[in-house]
Amino acid sequence: MIFEERMNPLGIEPDRFTVATDEQGRLLGFGQLEPKDGCFELRSMVVDASHRRQGIGRKVLRRLLEEAAGQEVVMTTITSRIPFYAAEGFERLQLKDVPRFLLFEVVAGTAVARIAAGEELVVLRRRADR
Structure with a gap:
């Protein structure tokens, strides 16, 4: 599923996955949280x-x-997916507010997102007090 969706395969840790399966045990979807510098990074949704x-x-x-x-x-995600995450309290960050650990991914991923998806890469945050 990761390669079919042209997702970034770096940082995939199956032990951290939350998965959705059907009654026959077939994989329907997944996502993971990666602990980072006092917060979590949502990855691989x-x-x-x-x-x-x-x-x-x-x-x-x-x-x-x-x-x-x-x-x-x-x-990080692409612009067309903002409404899905905004419905759960995520808001878009300006580049100056992007956590340091995500800066390389944003810089490198911007070009990849435009080529692979024809969209802009964005950084979203859901505050701890939600």
């Missing part, structure tokens, strides 16, 4: 293309946010 728009991604995201309760969560 994806739902199988044939199962999108059924609430699976929202359930995975909410479960991950429960795990991160009381902690700030940051992430």
